[in-house]
Amino acid sequence: xxxxxxxxxxxxxxxxxxxxxxxxxxLPADRLAAVARERGAxxxxxxxxxxxxxxxxxxxxxxxxxxxxxxxxxLRGLAHRARTVVEDTGANNLYLALGSLVWELDGRExxxxxxxxxxxxxxxxxxxxxxLGVDETGSSTPNYCLLEKLRQLHxxxxxTAAEPAEGAALDVEEALTAVRAAVAEAGLPYRVEATAxxxxxxFAKYRLWKDLDEHWADFAENPLxxxxxxxxxxxxxxxxxxxxxxVDLDELAxxxxxxxxxxxxxxxxxxxxxxxxxxxxxxx
Numbered sequence: 001x002x003x004x005x006x007x008x009x010x011x012x013x014x015x016x017x018x019x020x021x022x023x024x025x026x027l028p029a030d031r032l033a034a035v036a037r038e039r040g041a042x043x044x045x046x047x048x049x050x051x052x053x054x055x056x057x058x059x060x061x062x063x064x065x066x067x068x069x070x071x072x073x074x075l076r077g078l079a080h081r082a083r084t085v086v087e088d089t090g091a092n093n094l095y096l097a098l099g100s101l102v103w104e105l106d107g108r109e110x111x112x113x114x115x116x117x118x119x120x121x122x123x124x125x126x127x128x129x130x131x132l133g134v135d136e137t138g139s140s141t142p143n144y145c146l147l148e149k150l151r152q153l154h155x156x157x158x159x160t161a162a163e164p165a166e167g168a169a170l171d172v173e174e175a176l177t178a179v180r181a182a183v184a185e186a187g188l189p190y191r192v193e194a195t196a197x198x199x200x201x202x203f204a205k206y207r208l209w210k211d212l213d214e215h216w217a218d219f220a221e222n223p224l225x226x227x228x229x230x231x232x233x234x235x236x237x238x239x240x241x242x243x244x245x246x247v248d249l250d251e252l253a254x255x256x257x258x259x260x261x262x263x264x265x266x267x268x269x270x271x272x273x274x275x276x277x278x279x280x281x282x283x284x
Contacts, residue, residue, distance in 0.1 A: 001097070001199025002078060003065040005029060006056070007049035008194025011098050012172045013056055015117060018096060019140065019169040023131040025061045025124060026075065026198075028068040062132075064198070075130040079121045081200055089204065092118050092135050097197040099176045101146065101183075103190040105153075112146045113197065114179060115172050121198070132198070140170040145206045158182045224276045240274040247273075 004026075006014060017024060029043040041047055044063030055061045066074045082094035097113030104110065118138030124131040142158075150156040158178050180192045212219070219225050227236050247269040249262055256268065267279050 001197045002074065004196040004198060005044040005047075005052065005063040005065060006196045007052055009049070010053045010056055011194055011196060013053065014062065014096070014196060015098060015115075015140065015169055015172050017056065017060060018117060018119060018132060018134050021134055021136075022060055023124065023133050024056070025059075026064045026130050026132060027061055028071040029063050029065055030067050031063070062196075072128050075121070078198070078200070079123075079130065082121060085200060085202075091204070091207075092120070092138060093200050093202055094119055094121060094135075095199055095201050096132065097199050097201070098172050098195075099179075100193050100195045100197075101179060101190055102193060103188070113143050113199070113201070114146070114192070115170055115175050116141050116143055116201065117169075119198070142170065142175055144210065145203060148206070154186055154188060156182055156186050156188070236276070238276050240276070243269050243273045243275065 004014075014024070027044075029045070032041055032044065032047070036047060036051075044052065052063070055063075064071075064075075078094075082092070085091070085093045095113070096117040096119045097115070098117065099114035100111050101114055102109065102111050117140045118135035120133045120135050121130055122133065123129070147158060150158075176192050176194065183190045183192065220229055223239050224236065227234070249265045249269070252265050252269055253260060256265070260268065263281070267277075270277050
Protein backbone atom coordinates (compact mmCIF):
# COMPACT_ATOMS: atom_id res chain seq x y z
CA UNK A 1 0.00 0.00 0.00
CA UNK A 2 0.85 3.67 -0.06
CA UNK A 3 0.22 6.09 2.80
CA UNK A 4 -1.31 9.48 2.03
CA UNK A 5 -0.39 12.63 3.96
CA UNK A 6 -3.63 14.12 5.22
CA UNK A 7 -4.82 15.51 8.58
CA UNK A 8 -7.49 13.49 10.37
CA UNK A 9 -10.33 16.04 10.01
CA UNK A 10 -9.84 15.98 6.22
CA UNK A 11 -10.65 12.27 5.84
CA UNK A 12 -14.39 12.91 5.23
CA UNK A 13 -13.43 15.62 2.74
CA UNK A 14 -11.27 13.20 0.76
CA UNK A 15 -13.99 10.57 0.84
CA UNK A 16 -16.63 13.03 -0.40
CA UNK A 17 -14.41 14.35 -3.19
CA UNK A 18 -13.68 10.84 -4.44
CA UNK A 19 -17.27 9.64 -3.96
CA UNK A 20 -18.59 12.60 -6.00
CA UNK A 21 -16.49 11.48 -8.96
CA UNK A 22 -13.83 14.20 -8.79
CA UNK A 23 -10.36 12.83 -9.68
CA UNK A 24 -7.70 13.45 -7.02
CA UNK A 25 -4.11 13.98 -8.18
CA UNK A 26 -1.44 12.22 -6.14
CA LEU A 27 1.75 14.22 -5.60
CA PRO A 28 5.16 13.08 -4.33
CA ALA A 29 5.82 13.92 -0.70
CA ASP A 30 8.71 16.24 -1.61
CA ARG A 31 6.93 18.22 -4.33
CA LEU A 32 6.34 21.46 -2.44
CA ALA A 33 5.92 25.10 -3.35
CA ALA A 34 9.03 27.27 -3.15
CA VAL A 35 7.57 29.31 -0.30
CA ALA A 36 7.07 26.12 1.75
CA ARG A 37 10.70 25.13 1.24
CA GLU A 38 11.86 28.60 2.28
CA ARG A 39 9.99 28.10 5.53
CA GLY A 40 11.89 24.89 6.20
CA ALA A 41 9.46 22.24 4.97
CA UNK A 42 11.13 19.19 3.37
CA UNK A 43 8.10 16.96 2.84
CA UNK A 44 4.32 17.27 2.93
CA UNK A 45 4.36 16.01 6.51
CA UNK A 46 5.99 19.30 7.53
CA UNK A 47 3.14 21.40 6.14
CA UNK A 48 0.38 22.83 8.38
CA UNK A 49 -2.81 20.73 8.41
CA UNK A 50 -4.90 23.60 7.02
CA UNK A 51 -2.56 23.88 4.03
CA UNK A 52 -2.93 20.18 3.23
CA UNK A 53 -6.70 20.47 3.51
CA UNK A 54 -6.72 23.54 1.25
CA UNK A 55 -4.76 21.65 -1.43
CA UNK A 56 -7.38 18.89 -1.32
CA UNK A 57 -10.40 21.22 -1.41
CA UNK A 58 -9.13 23.82 -3.88
CA UNK A 59 -6.88 21.82 -6.21
CA UNK A 60 -7.92 18.22 -5.49
CA UNK A 61 -4.35 17.25 -4.65
CA UNK A 62 -3.01 14.88 -1.99
CA UNK A 63 0.59 14.02 -1.23
CA UNK A 64 1.61 10.36 -1.15
CA UNK A 65 4.38 9.02 1.06
CA UNK A 66 6.86 8.55 -1.79
CA UNK A 67 9.70 10.70 -3.13
CA UNK A 68 9.80 12.21 -6.62
CA UNK A 69 12.51 9.77 -7.63
CA UNK A 70 10.45 6.71 -6.72
CA UNK A 71 7.02 8.15 -7.60
CA UNK A 72 6.63 6.81 -11.13
CA UNK A 73 7.85 3.28 -10.45
CA UNK A 74 5.82 2.98 -7.24
CA LEU A 75 2.56 4.28 -8.70
CA ARG A 76 3.00 2.45 -12.00
CA GLY A 77 3.61 -0.79 -10.12
CA LEU A 78 0.57 -0.30 -7.89
CA ALA A 79 -1.68 0.47 -10.86
CA HIS A 80 -0.35 -2.57 -12.73
CA ARG A 81 -1.00 -4.90 -9.79
CA ALA A 82 -4.50 -3.52 -9.40
CA ARG A 83 -5.27 -4.14 -13.10
CA THR A 84 -3.83 -7.66 -12.87
CA VAL A 85 -6.12 -8.51 -9.93
CA VAL A 86 -9.16 -7.31 -11.89
CA GLU A 87 -8.15 -9.35 -14.94
CA ASP A 88 -7.49 -12.48 -12.87
CA THR A 89 -10.45 -12.35 -10.50
CA GLY A 90 -12.99 -9.95 -12.00
CA ALA A 91 -13.03 -7.95 -8.75
CA ASN A 92 -11.37 -4.63 -8.00
CA ASN A 93 -9.27 -4.90 -4.83
CA LEU A 94 -7.75 -1.41 -4.90
CA TYR A 95 -9.10 0.61 -1.99
CA LEU A 96 -8.77 3.99 -0.40
CA ALA A 97 -8.52 2.87 3.23
CA LEU A 98 -9.67 5.53 5.70
CA GLY A 99 -8.96 5.19 9.41
CA SER A 100 -7.18 2.26 11.00
CA LEU A 101 -7.37 0.17 14.14
CA VAL A 102 -4.03 -0.58 15.83
CA TRP A 103 -4.46 -3.84 17.73
CA GLU A 104 -2.73 -7.09 18.63
CA LEU A 105 -3.23 -10.70 17.59
CA ASP A 106 -1.06 -13.53 18.92
CA GLY A 107 1.45 -11.02 20.27
CA ARG A 108 1.83 -9.17 16.95
CA GLU A 109 0.83 -5.55 16.51
CA UNK A 110 -1.45 -5.11 13.53
CA UNK A 111 -2.86 -2.11 11.69
CA UNK A 112 -6.17 -2.78 9.95
CA UNK A 113 -8.21 -0.36 7.80
CA UNK A 114 -11.68 0.60 8.99
CA UNK A 115 -13.47 2.17 6.01
CA UNK A 116 -12.87 0.95 2.46
CA UNK A 117 -13.61 2.98 -0.66
CA UNK A 118 -13.04 1.10 -3.96
CA UNK A 119 -11.04 3.30 -6.32
CA UNK A 120 -9.15 3.31 -9.61
CA UNK A 121 -5.64 4.55 -10.30
CA UNK A 122 -4.54 5.84 -13.71
CA UNK A 123 -1.98 8.25 -15.20
CA UNK A 124 -3.44 11.73 -15.61
CA UNK A 125 -1.02 13.30 -18.06
CA UNK A 126 2.17 12.80 -20.01
CA UNK A 127 4.27 14.09 -17.12
CA UNK A 128 3.42 10.91 -15.25
CA UNK A 129 1.12 12.22 -12.50
CA UNK A 130 -1.43 9.65 -11.29
CA UNK A 131 -5.02 10.30 -10.37
CA LEU A 132 -7.31 8.58 -7.95
CA GLY A 133 -10.89 8.02 -9.09
CA VAL A 134 -13.97 6.32 -7.70
CA ASP A 135 -14.85 2.80 -8.80
CA GLU A 136 -18.52 3.27 -9.64
CA THR A 137 -19.17 -0.47 -9.53
CA GLY A 138 -18.55 -0.55 -5.77
CA SER A 139 -19.44 1.44 -2.68
CA SER A 140 -17.89 2.54 0.62
CA THR A 141 -18.07 -0.19 3.24
CA PRO A 142 -16.66 -0.94 6.67
CA ASN A 143 -13.92 -3.57 6.88
CA TYR A 144 -16.21 -6.54 7.42
CA CYS A 145 -13.26 -8.91 7.84
CA LEU A 146 -12.00 -6.91 10.81
CA LEU A 147 -15.45 -6.47 12.36
CA GLU A 148 -16.12 -10.21 12.13
CA LYS A 149 -12.71 -11.04 13.62
CA LEU A 150 -13.32 -8.69 16.56
CA ARG A 151 -16.77 -10.23 17.07
CA GLN A 152 -15.31 -13.74 17.16
CA LEU A 153 -12.37 -12.82 19.42
CA HIS A 154 -13.98 -10.41 21.85
CA UNK A 155 -17.72 -10.48 21.18
CA UNK A 156 -17.29 -6.89 20.00
CA UNK A 157 -20.21 -5.54 17.96
CA UNK A 158 -20.13 -2.14 16.27
CA UNK A 159 -23.75 -1.60 15.16
CA THR A 160 -23.34 1.94 13.78
CA ALA A 161 -20.55 0.90 11.41
CA ALA A 162 -23.10 -0.59 9.06
CA GLU A 163 -23.16 -0.47 5.29
CA PRO A 164 -24.83 2.73 4.01
CA ALA A 165 -27.81 2.95 1.71
CA GLU A 166 -27.21 2.36 -1.99
CA GLY A 167 -25.53 5.35 -3.62
CA ALA A 168 -24.52 6.90 -0.29
CA ALA A 169 -21.07 7.10 1.26
CA LEU A 170 -20.33 5.57 4.63
CA ASP A 171 -19.84 8.28 7.26
CA VAL A 172 -16.13 8.01 8.09
CA GLU A 173 -16.27 10.12 11.26
CA GLU A 174 -19.24 8.17 12.57
CA ALA A 175 -17.57 4.84 11.79
CA LEU A 176 -14.31 5.76 13.53
CA THR A 177 -16.19 7.16 16.55
CA ALA A 178 -18.28 3.99 16.80
CA VAL A 179 -15.21 1.74 16.77
CA ARG A 180 -13.47 3.93 19.39
CA ALA A 181 -16.50 3.75 21.64
CA ALA A 182 -16.89 -0.02 21.24
CA VAL A 183 -13.21 -0.66 21.95
CA ALA A 184 -13.25 1.60 25.02
CA GLU A 185 -16.44 0.04 26.38
CA ALA A 186 -14.93 -3.44 26.00
CA GLY A 187 -11.77 -2.31 27.81
CA LEU A 188 -9.51 -3.38 24.95
CA PRO A 189 -6.03 -1.79 24.69
CA TYR A 190 -6.55 -0.87 21.03
CA ARG A 191 -6.56 2.55 19.42
CA VAL A 192 -8.18 4.11 16.36
CA GLU A 193 -6.08 6.42 14.19
CA ALA A 194 -7.21 8.82 11.45
CA THR A 195 -5.10 7.57 8.56
CA ALA A 196 -5.47 7.44 4.77
CA UNK A 197 -3.85 4.75 2.63
CA UNK A 198 -4.07 3.46 -0.91
CA UNK A 199 -3.79 -0.33 -0.83
CA UNK A 200 -4.63 -3.58 -2.59
CA UNK A 201 -6.63 -5.67 -0.14
CA UNK A 202 -7.91 -9.17 -0.84
CA PHE A 203 -11.35 -10.11 0.47
CA ALA A 204 -12.22 -13.05 -1.81
CA LYS A 205 -12.37 -15.60 1.03
CA TYR A 206 -14.49 -13.33 3.19
CA ARG A 207 -16.90 -12.68 0.32
CA LEU A 208 -17.25 -16.43 -0.18
CA TRP A 209 -17.78 -17.06 3.53
CA LYS A 210 -20.31 -14.22 3.83
CA ASP A 211 -22.23 -15.43 0.78
CA LEU A 212 -22.42 -18.97 2.17
CA ASP A 213 -23.32 -17.77 5.65
CA GLU A 214 -26.17 -15.55 4.45
CA HIS A 215 -27.53 -17.59 1.52
CA TRP A 216 -26.92 -21.24 2.39
CA ALA A 217 -30.67 -21.92 2.34
CA ASP A 218 -30.91 -20.60 -1.23
CA PHE A 219 -27.98 -22.78 -2.30
CA ALA A 220 -29.57 -25.80 -0.65
CA GLU A 221 -32.56 -25.49 -3.00
CA ASN A 222 -30.30 -26.69 -5.80
CA PRO A 223 -30.87 -30.47 -6.23
CA LEU A 224 -27.17 -31.34 -6.21
CA UNK A 225 -26.40 -29.20 -3.14
CA UNK A 226 -29.41 -30.64 -1.32
CA UNK A 227 -28.16 -34.14 -2.16
CA UNK A 228 -24.65 -33.41 -0.87
CA UNK A 229 -26.09 -31.94 2.34
CA UNK A 230 -28.70 -34.59 3.13
CA UNK A 231 -27.75 -37.77 1.26
CA UNK A 232 -24.06 -37.59 0.35
CA UNK A 233 -23.53 -41.35 0.44
CA UNK A 234 -26.48 -42.18 -1.85
CA UNK A 235 -26.51 -42.19 -5.65
CA UNK A 236 -27.64 -38.88 -7.12
CA UNK A 237 -30.74 -38.93 -9.28
CA UNK A 238 -31.16 -35.78 -11.32
CA UNK A 239 -34.76 -34.51 -11.20
CA UNK A 240 -34.24 -32.50 -14.41
CA UNK A 241 -35.38 -34.31 -17.58
CA UNK A 242 -32.86 -35.82 -19.97
CA UNK A 243 -32.59 -33.69 -23.12
CA UNK A 244 -30.45 -36.13 -25.15
CA UNK A 245 -32.93 -36.53 -28.01
CA UNK A 246 -35.35 -33.67 -27.51
CA VAL A 247 -33.27 -30.68 -28.55
CA ASP A 248 -32.62 -29.45 -32.09
CA LEU A 249 -28.91 -28.66 -31.95
CA ASP A 250 -29.01 -26.79 -35.28
CA GLU A 251 -31.67 -24.44 -33.92
CA LEU A 252 -29.67 -24.03 -30.70
CA ALA A 253 -26.54 -23.21 -32.71
CA UNK A 254 -28.38 -20.42 -34.50
CA UNK A 255 -29.22 -18.82 -31.14
CA UNK A 256 -25.71 -19.11 -29.66
CA UNK A 257 -23.61 -15.93 -29.73
CA UNK A 258 -20.46 -17.84 -30.77
CA UNK A 259 -19.90 -20.91 -33.00
CA UNK A 260 -20.00 -24.28 -31.21
CA UNK A 261 -19.62 -27.91 -32.22
CA UNK A 262 -22.10 -30.64 -31.38
CA UNK A 263 -20.52 -31.61 -28.05
CA UNK A 264 -20.46 -27.99 -26.91
CA UNK A 265 -24.05 -27.50 -27.99
CA UNK A 266 -25.05 -30.60 -26.07
CA UNK A 267 -23.48 -29.08 -22.93
CA UNK A 268 -25.37 -25.83 -23.52
CA UNK A 269 -28.63 -27.75 -23.89
CA UNK A 270 -27.99 -29.75 -20.72
CA UNK A 271 -27.19 -26.59 -18.73
CA UNK A 272 -30.24 -24.73 -20.06
CA UNK A 273 -32.43 -27.63 -18.96
CA UNK A 274 -31.02 -27.51 -15.45
CA UNK A 275 -29.25 -30.84 -15.70
CA UNK A 276 -26.37 -31.65 -13.34
CA UNK A 277 -23.32 -32.95 -15.16
CA UNK A 278 -19.55 -32.89 -15.31
CA UNK A 279 -18.01 -31.34 -18.41
CA UNK A 280 -14.56 -32.60 -19.34
CA UNK A 281 -12.60 -30.97 -22.12
CA UNK A 282 -9.97 -28.37 -23.03
CA UNK A 283 -10.27 -24.78 -21.75
CA UNK A 284 -12.94 -22.83 -23.59
